[in-house]
Amino acid sequence: MRGATLYRFLAVALLALLCLANPSLAQNDNSGGNTDASTESTATKTDNENTSTPTPSKSRSSGDASEDGSKSGDSGSTSSENNKSRGNSSDEPTSADDNNSDEDPSESFDESYEETGMPGTVSLQTPNLMTIPTPMFAIGDQVVLGWNYSSDTLRPPEKLSICGSFPTGSSASTDSTQPCNWYIAQDIPGNSRNYTWDTVTQGAPGVAFSEGSGYRLYFFDSAYGVSNSSPGAGRITPTPFWFNMYRSRYGLTNDGVPAGYNPSAATAVAIHAWTVVVGIALSIVCVMA
Numbered sequence: 001m002r003g004a005t006l007y008r009f010l011a012v013a014l015l016a017l018l019c020l021a022n023p024s025l026a027q028n029d030n031s032g033g034n035t036d037a038s039t040e041s042t043a044t045k046t047d048n049e050n051t052s053t054p055t056p057s058k059s060r061s062s063g064d065a066s067e068d069g070s071k072s073g074d075s076g077s078t079s080s081e082n083n084k085s086r087g088n089s090s091d092e093p094t095s096a097d098d099n100n101s102d103e104d105p106s107e108s109f110d111e112s113y114e115e116t117g118m119p120g121t122v123s124l125q126t127p128n129l130m131t132i133p134t135p136m137f138a139i140g141d142q143v144v145l146g147w148n149y150s151s152d153t154l155r156p157p158e159k160l161s162i163c164g165s166f167p168t169g170s171s172a173s174t175d176s177t178q179p180c181n182w183y184i185a186q187d188i189p190g191n192s193r194n195y196t197w198d199t200v201t202q203g204a205p206g207v208a209f210s211e212g213s214g215y216r217l218y219f220f221d222s223a224y225g226v227s228n229s230s231p232g233a234g235r236i237t238p239t240p241f242w243f244n245m246y247r248s249r250y251g252l253t254n255d256g257v258p259a260g261y262n263p264s265a266a267t268a269v270a271i272h273a274w275t276v277v278v279g280i281a282l283s284i285v286c287v288m289a
Helices: 002-052 055-091 095-102 111-116 273-288
Strands: 122-126 136-138 142-149 159-165 182-189 194-198 212-221 239-246
Touching: 182 194
Parallel strands: 136 239
Antiparallel strands: 122 142, 142 194, 159 182, 159 212, 212 239
């Protein structure tokens, strides 16, 4: 009996010990978990502190950035001032611009060109001097003149004049000191390239043309005159062209022809048939012989 009671007591004691042991284990587990959590929290906090540590350098970089910005602002203001000064300098006229504004466009040649440039000339195209070196103009006829300027004519005339001269030693030549004895055209546009000369109305006043050679035509710049042989580089010099004059006798080619004569109405010569037969017979006899 005592042994059974003792066993029961021991069993109850073991159960009590077990009950006491379980809360302590649970507490140890909780304490261990709390320790781990606190450790993790501490590590996280440390990491956060390490991460947030560069805050002073950030403020410094922002300060540097502000300094850089101020520097760039200063440089920008400097460049803007430079641009403004450049703009002001470009707006101000230079002495070269002043000189160019006062110059005539037709006079925009340097001094070296004035000294070394070649004068221009007039080339007669109609009549063509290549095929007719000395053309002949009919007295009382209308003569078509066509011309062009040479490549050296960099200052073509604004107004062009054409004049004529009688043969040297002719009684019609009144003033030997002047190249021309009469004007054919005066102050025609410089860009003209042809002109029709009426030899009846545009001749020497009171002097009739006569047949002969040695006549001359002059083309010249109206602003410089026919006597100026050196008008300057690029301008045309007075250019003479020789020609002859004659009287056309085309209207006298029918001298000796009866009035009202019509060649188409002339009487035809009648040919008889026997004449043809005799001619054929004679031809056959000659061949057989």
